[in-house]
Amino acid sequence: MSAARREALLWLASRVSAMILALCVVVHLATMIVAVRGGLTAAEILGRTRGSMVWALFYGTFVIAVAVHAPLGLRTVLGESARWPERVLDMGLLLFGILVLFTGLRAVVAVTMA
Amino acid sequence: MPTDSLAARVWRTDIAGAGAFVSYVVPRSPSQTVLEVVTYIQRRLDPTLAYRFACRVGMCGSCAMTVNGKARWTCRTHVQAVARDGVLEIAPLANLPVVRDLVTDMREFFDKWARAKGHLTPTTTRHDPLARVAPDSDKRRAVDAGIECIGCGVCYASCDVVRWNPRYLGPAALNRAWTLVNDVRDGGNRERLGAVAGDAGCHACHTQQTCTERCPKHLTPTAAIAGLKRLTALAALRGELP
Amino acid sequence: MTARTNVLGVDWRTRGHAGWWAFALHRVSGVALTLFLPAHFWALGQALTGEAALSGFLAWTDQPLVRASEIALVFLLAAHLAGGVRLLFVEFRGWRAGWQPSLIAAVVGIATVCALSFALNLA
Ligand code: SF4
Numbered sequence A: 001m002s003a004a005r006r007e008a009l010l011w012l013a014s015r016v017s018a019m020i021l022a023l024c025v026v027v028h029l030a031t032m033i034v035a036v037r038g039g040l041t042a043a044e045i046l047g048r049t050r051g052s053m054v055w056a057l058f059y060g061t062f063v064i065a066v067a068v069h070a071p072l073g074l075r076t077v078l079g080e081s082a083r084w085p086e087r088v089l090d091m092g093l094l095l096f097g098i099l100v101l102f103t104g105l106r107a108v109v110a111v112t113m114a
Numbered sequence B: 001m002p003t004d005s006l007a008a009r010v011w012r013t014d015i016a017g018a019g020a021f022v023s024y025v026v027p028r029s030p031s032q033t034v035l036e037v038v039t040y041i042q043r044r045l046d047p048t049l050a051y052r053f054a055c056r057v058g059m060c061g062s063c064a065m066t067v068n069g070k071a072r073w074t075c076r077t078h079v080q081a082v083a084r085d086g087v088l089e090i091a092p093l094a095n096l097p098v099v100r101d102l103v104t105d106m107r108e109f110f111d112k113w114a115r116a117k118g119h120l121t122p123t124t125t126r127h128d129p130l131a132r133v134a135p136d137s138d139k140r141r142a143v144d145a146g147i148e149c150i151g152c153g154v155c156y157a158s159c160d161v162v163r164w165n166p167r168y169l170g171p172a173a174l175n176r177a178w179t180l181v182n183d184v185r186d187g188g189n190r191e192r193l194g195a196v197a198g199d200a201g202c203h204a205c206h207t208q209q210t211c212t213e214r215c216p217k218h219l220t221p222t223a224a225i226a227g228l229k230r231l232t233a234l235a236a237l238r239g240e241l242p
Numbered sequence C: 001m002t003a004r005t006n007v008l009g010v011d012w013r014t015r016g017h018a019g020w021w022a023f024a025l026h027r028v029s030g031v032a033l034t035l036f037l038p039a040h041f042w043a044l045g046q047a048l049t050g051e052a053a054l055s056g057f058l059a060w061t062d063q064p065l066v067r068a069s070e071i072a073l074v075f076l077l078a079a080h081l082a083g084g085v086r087l088l089f090v091e092f093r094g095w096r097a098g099w100q101p102s103l104i105a106a107v108v109g110i111a112t113v114c115a116l117s118f119a120l121n122l123a
């Protein structure tokens, strides 16, 4: 794939994930602000999320979108400031993306299913 | 110093290319422009000062310099609007090599227009009838929004991304490409979109809008670049990017 | 005899406008949130080993410094959200300059309101 095509598609991936994230973050912020009222307890968090298919789907989507968006953002920043060889940078960020995806999905499982 | 004079600190270079600010005292006059200050210095105080201008009326784009830290067209910038406590600091444009004093080498700036395929690729010959372009069509309006560029380099000198990524084509070249992308007479879009995509092209722009903030013609290269981002992404999805 | 730019080779006088500050905020918040992500996910993952583990972690967060960084993170998240929505409109709807400074002010406003409501509810 040409560099032009790759960059154009990565830009699109970053922006499409941003649109999904925009919706997720609104819900996340609202939940957080309401949830911390009167202190945060594990029982309260898990009581809300455990066994809920809706929350599982929501957080699943959230995690996948963020696993796309965050490494792409980091790629731009590092590409401008770090001047690492492109391959090293891209491999590193791919690994970072996988780490985010894995730990993220693990967290979703932990709070909605386990 | 009397208040009817101005302290002008002007960037001067020596034979080796090293530079420093040198101060000159220049009398004030009504509606004085920064270019008039520079001209006064060269005509009355030091004829060796090198600078560039041509039209003096904001058409040719040759007189841009850094005035008190910001890139500006000097022939249309009033001293009154930019002097701080009677001090004017005049330097060559940033992001371009300095030839001498206030004169920069604009080659890279214009080469990038060529790299962005900033020329019309005709689809007809002189034997064909003239193209009719409705003035109120969306495409013609998009062209109108960007066509008045005078090539002054103010945007290019102001853009962080140009500084960070020397291969970046920059706001003016991309703005030019966008006017051609919207030119219904042009047949070079496939190649042009390929040329302006990627990390040396529109995708490098962070929408900081310094170019738009500073452009003396009040153009919005940021909007042009955003347009190129959308179109190149679409072309990439369709597999049309070379 | 001064240099044309400061020691960093950067002239800040050309940057002090709304669009540049919005960029700076977006970048700083983006990097901070990205670095925070793995830690956040790890903490929630504690629930895998049972409610007690998560409770233990939450107890740890009950100290001034941690609380302050939580409020800062809410601010950064809200700022990245609002700033990002603005960027999407600039890029996809071709919004022109004009009212960008007001929009950018709104971004900071939204972020502040979110952080404050969070902080007040936390108290
Ligand atoms: S909007 Fe893009 S091109 Fe214009 S100054 Fe900012 S980064 Fe440079």
Ligand code: SF4
Residues within 6 Å of the ligand: B148, B149, B150, B151, B152, B153, B154, B155, B156, B171, B172, B175, B214, B215, B216, B217, B218, B219, B221
């Ligand atoms: S876009 Fe504006 S600032 Fe840039 S070269 Fe053209 S006229 Fe000058």
Ligand code: FES
Residues within 6 Å of the ligand: B053, B054, B055, B056, B057, B058, B059, B060, B061, B062, B063, B064, B073, B074, B075, B076
């Ligand atoms: S001298 Fe021509 S634009 Fe200033």
